Amino acid sequence: ADNKVVAEYKNIKDTKTRSLVFKVKVNSEAVAGTPIVNQAVIDDHTNPPDRPEVPIVPEKPDKPRETNVGKIITEKLVDNKTPKIGEIITYRITVKNSIQDSTVKEVSIKDQLPVGLTFIEGSLISETDHLSNVKLEYKNGTISAFYPEIADTKVHVIQFKTRVNKDAENKKTITNIANIKDESKKPQSPSAEIKPQNKWYDGLFPQTGENNTIIFSFIGSLISIVGVSMVVTIRKKISILKDFN
Template sequence: IDEPDEPGTDIDVDPKQPKTESEKSAELLAKADGNTDADNPEVGDTLKYTIQTRNTIKDSLITNLTIRDAIPEGLEYVPGTLKVNGEAVTDEDDADEGYVVDGEVFGSFGDVTDTEWHTLEFQVIVSEGQAGKDIENVAVVDGDNLEEPDEPREEVKVYPREPKTESKKSAKNADESKEHYEVGDTVVYTIESRNTVSDSLLENLKITDVLPEGLTFVEGSLEVSHGGTGLYEDGKITAEFGEVTDT
């Protein structure tokens, strides 16, 4: 045989289905003039958001990987701070890999075949009126062939945490067999209050109640929770709880 045969055939290999792992974080980058809380963001402070994602499946392809983030109310983008994979890009929608339009930050990473982390970074300033608020920021990580996008999120608690109370008052007949009140019945009043804002301080919480005409206080019936102190004097009930940090 002068020349050997070389039979062959082509095999189509389907790529593996990619799967993303995504994270989002916020870092306190700079304090505004006059702000003194070094550990927590306050109005006027500068934050840096970092969104990162990676393909966790080797030998797979993500087609047209993108990260976008609509900056929530209460935060203001700092122009010129956008970075894609650590490289500065312009804010304009031009030929580079990122842009900022109408409060939405966008980064494009093209087709991704590796399992390395890909990042989008930008800075914001905490706007006026946000003290005591929780600002949640949700990003969207997507690709043309991903089954569903990732939505990494981060919540920023803006300080100082202004307390806000929620209170309620109820009355019941001490004789639980009765549905209505009659002269001579004993009425049990319960007044409750709580601070609804976590990580805030409610200074010198006090509950007072002036008994209306037609009711007589029952001596020895005053109960105060959480180690507070209680007093009945001149027709007025007073309960003091000091500083309250729980909810």
């Protein structure tokens, strides 16, 4: 923590040797020919502390360190492929570097929402990364994410939510396409398709589990009108028969 390596033994009751091992990388702040002294402090809170140290002298590399260029694979998912008008759905865009010990730089994700979808404010998040590792933005109908580099082979995921709005009522399908680029400038376009469903009913008869208030009200009113009409007709016929007799 805080660039310090810490180890603590509760007690040592024998004369065995104990070793603590850790690794470091000589970074770009090191100056060739200038010693770097790494000193430890060992304190048992009884005797004066020991301060063993090991100096190193960095040298210039024989040649620049080569970085293998990775290759990204992408996918786009939606949690509900047949949402009703007015429902909220969740999209996920995944990006993964598929090559071990390599780096993919300047990974950019753009997702312009198609007609029929409304962005839910505050829903754009990274499921797998700290905010320092990825820049997220929503502006003018477009979802944006940017990774300066991806140097591992983990799956990186951004998530956002949209509402299926009234503009989707007459659409058979809505395809949401993301545009993903990296330093290779070879774009990928993962997509996810939904088929909007009518909010009240889908077809002549209402389906189980849907909000059927309007259709049932209409049917009830129709039955009432027909029933009243039949009663009036029957009464007229009875009255005519009485007059005839």
